[in-house]
Amino acid sequence: MPSVKPIVSTRRFTRKTESLDDYWSVLQNGIDKIFDDRVAELSFEKLYTTVYGLVLSKNGPQLHDRLTEQLSTHFIEVRKSFDGITGADGLQHLNVVWKKQKIYLSQISDVFVYMDSVYSKRENKPDVVSLGSRLFLKEVVGHVSDMLKSTLVNEINEARKRGGEYAESGVIKDAISVLNTLELKDGMSSVFIMEFEPFLLESTEKYYKDLHSQLTQGDGTSHWKDFDTLLKLLKAEDLTCNNIFDDLDTISKFHNIAEKALVTDNIQEIARYNVAKIVNDDQKDVFSKLLAISSSQRDKNVIFNQLSQFIVKEVLSIEIDASAKKKSVAAVAWIQELIALRDKYYELGSNLSSEQAAGFKCINEAFGKASNQIKVFPEFLSLYFDNFLKFAPKEINSNARKCVHFFKLFKDKDAFEVIYRQQLSRRLLQQKSNVVREQELIFLLQEDVGTSYTSKLRGMLRDFHLSTNFMQKSGKTLCQTRDVSVNVLTHMFWPLQDSQMNKDVVIPDSFGEIKTGFENLYAKTHSGRLLDWNYHLSTVEIAYQFRHSYHELSMPMFSGVIFLLFKNHQSLTFDEIVQLTNLPSQEVRKNMITMSVAPKTRILQKDPPGKSISNSDSFSINHDFTAPQRKVKVLMVVLNNKPSAANDSTRSAVEKKLLNSRLAVINAAVTRIMKRDRKLYHSELQEKVIQSIPLFEMNSNLFKMSLEYLLDNEYLQRDFDNTTIYHYLP
Structure with a gap:
């Protein structure tokens, strides 16, 4: 019904001050006609003039009281129209009734506009529309609030059960909008915020607790823990709330209650069940969905912690191949399994959003935690690098870079450095590595720990480089008939062990000439430096013509010293060899087993034959020795076959x-x-x-x-x- 604007008369109000009773009947009749939709019969000019005169004649308080009483009587009658109405019909009736009452109040406000602007404003009284809203709240909503609350709960729950797609959502939304417009007092929150919202939140908590109880007692006992089920329920809640609420803060409150009842209160079991399912079923693309079931960082941390426990458990369950003949083989196999496990979990985290980036931190910390619990980890990691670099790769491949990543995660880096330095020294001295790749790997390692950590490693490479350059320039001057390579090692960089037998050993004259020549040559360019010779790290190649074949024998220095004794002796006893070389008996025994007992390198003949060495045994050249290859490596065997x-x-x-x-x-x-x-x-x-x-x-x-x-x-x-x-x- 259109609002009719009052016609303001220009006539002066010349009547004397008269009582309210003489004119209230006119106003009361006009208000009744407005409520009866008979506006066309009214003279708004007459009604306005009456109000004007009454306010001007100091009857404002009485007029405001009479209007309040009239409106209260009207709303009491309106309230009776709700009798017998329940369910969604009750909400719909509230919407229709309030829509009419707003029109009525607007029309009455047009009549009493002078009272609102003069008396009500001066005396801080509510205007007609505000007064009508409060009386409607008191006389109508206040008496049917229980019905409205129960109806809202039932209708909202029905919408939840239907996944948020509910035909009556519009009716519910309009009813809540009505309740949001009805303020308890000027400047105060609406009746919905103060009374209905707390009730609905409480009922929502009860709804989801009952739902959780039903799910846990259902046929599928794990159904309530499945994150797909939880996401579906939470999305239904969000859709329901978005369809019936306009206030984002209210929507957030309802979502948080649902999330708490379904997820937060059970997050430990939910995390345990879903992380196990994702990991065991290799569902790499759904981990981000699991994190989406909760907006709480605390809940996400519980999920991350559960994932961390799975990672640690899997890393610790990687078995070491005890059947491998070499520890390096077992180490490489173990590290490769670790790399595969890392790829698996990194792929799982690759679909995480920027807000879920803490997942990568969790994965890294878990691998670091597991690595710190494995005592052999530094040794195995170093052995993997050792095996990789021995094949002189053209570049540092992805697996090696992943191992560098493992290096950054575990704590005992000093243990790794000690082992890695020993293996680096063997690779460099035995010329089994590409120096450029060595430098690249050391550079990658120092990105995390700094240059001070790798200073000794870089010093070893520098020594090797300087020694190589020196021998290229001076090698021919040192010896014209033999290939000689000498490495000058700085003691503080290299893992050298002082050994008295290096000083006591009697070396052949040919070796002595080379030693003296190098010392003199080195002193010319590096004055003031003292050289100590580490024969136990040296190797020698000796060419020898056996009866049936010619071979180039590559052997440890002490083995070479012993073998060259037979250049001047047909045979020697064990005690004579000890005396001539001045080596400890244990060292001589190891070398004699290598050269006279080991089947593939039996270049000496022992008398009497046997696997043990006694002091009275006699040794001579085994002229019948032969091998498939021209070059033969005489590798030192471990005494007593006890590698452990x-x-x-x-x-x-x-x-x-x-x-x-x-x-x-x-x-x-x-x-x-x-x-x-x-x-x-x-x-x-x-x-x-x-x-x-x-x-x-x-x-x-x-x-x-x-x-x-x-x-x-x-x-x-x-x-x-x-x-x-x-x-x-x-």
């Missing part, structure tokens, strides 16, 4: 060296920190030391050993009153 004992010895030496170097690092860190802070509690000092050491994980035992050393040597002192406090002693 040798490996254990090597490992214990590495561990001892690591312990000493770590204690030195901790001692330096403690001293540096205490010199700066002067006084610290035990826990504070330990925490600061841990933060200052990036290359390994310091445990409490190491820290305790360091403190005992520093206390004994009076670098630190315990407080007399509190033994947990340390003081620096300058």
Whole structure:
């Protein structure tokens, strides 16, 4: 019904002040006609003039009270129209009734516009429309609120069951819009926000808890944990809310309640079930959907933590091939399985959105955590690099780069450096590597740990490069008839072990001439340097014509020294060889087993024959020796066929060296920190030391050993009153 604007009269209101009763009947009759849709019978000029005169004659308060009473009576009658109406019809009736009442109130407001602008504004009274809205809320909505609440709950739940696609969604939305327009007081929130929303939120929580209970008791006991089911329910909730609410804050509240009841309250079991399903079924493209079931970072962290546990478990379950004859073979196979596992989980994380990027951090941390639990990991990683570089690759391939990534994740990098340096020295001295590739790999390693970590490795490559250049320039001057290659190694870079037998051994004159010639030649260009010869790292090639074939024998230096003794002797006993070479009996025994017992390298003949060596055994050249190839490598065999004992010895030496170097690092860190802070509690000092050491994980035992050393040597002192406090002693 169109609103009729009042005609404002220009006539002066000349009547004397008269009572409200004389004119209220006119206004009351006009209001009744508005409510009866008989606006056409009204004279708005007369009604406006009446209100104007009453307000002007100081009857504003009485007029406002009479209007309030009239509107209340009307809305009481309106309320009766709701009797017997329930369900969606009740919501629809609310929408229709309120739509009419807004028109009525607008028309009445046109009549009382002078009262609103003069009296109501001055006295801070509600205008006609606001007054009518509050009375409608009080007399109509207030009495049918229980019916409206239960209807809204039932209709919204029905919409949820239908996936948000519900025919009555428009009716529900209009009813909520009506409730949102009805304010309790000026400037206050609407009745929907204050009363209906809390009730609906509470009922929503109950709905989803009941739904969760039904799902857990259903036939498919895991159905409630399946993220597809949860996503479907949450999407239905979002669609339902978007269809009936306009306020985004309200929509968020309902979503959070559904998410909490379905997901957050059960996130541990949901994460465990779905992560296992995704990993075991190799569903790499759905992990992002699993993360989408919750907007809470806490829930996502639970999922990430569960994924981390799966990764750690799978890494730790990779078996080491105990049947492999060489540890390098087992190490390469183990690392390749680790790379395949890494590719699997990285592919799983490749579909994550930018908001879910924490997934990659979780995957990396999990691999790092697992690596730190595997004692042989530094050795196996170094062996993989060793095997890769021995084949002189043209470039650093993707697998090698992935291993560099593993290197960045685990903590005990100092252990890796010790092992890698030993293997690098063997590759360089045996010329089994491409120096350019070695440099590239070291550069990749130092990207994470800095140049100080790789300084010794780079120093080894520099020594090798300088030695090669020196021999290219001076090699022919040193010896015209033999190919000689000498590497000058800086002691602080290379993993050299001082051995007395290097100084005591008696070498042949031909070797002595080369040694003296090189020392004189080297002294001309590098004055003031002292050279120590490490024969145990040297190899020698000897050409020999046996009875049936000619061979070039490549062997360790000490084996060559022993073999050349037979140039001047037809036969020698074990004791005579020890005496002539001045080598320890154990070293001679190892070399004699290699040359007289090992089937493929039996270049000496032992008398009497046998696998054991006694001091009275006699040895001579085995002239009947033959081999398929011209070049024969005489490889040192392990004495007593106990490789594990040798490996254990090597490992214990590495561990001892690591312990000493770590204690030195901790001692330096403690001293540096205490010199700066002067006084610290035990826990504070330990925490600061841990933060200052990036290359390994310091445990409490190491820290305790360091403190005992520093206390004994009076670098630190315990407080007399509190033994947990340390003081620096300058």
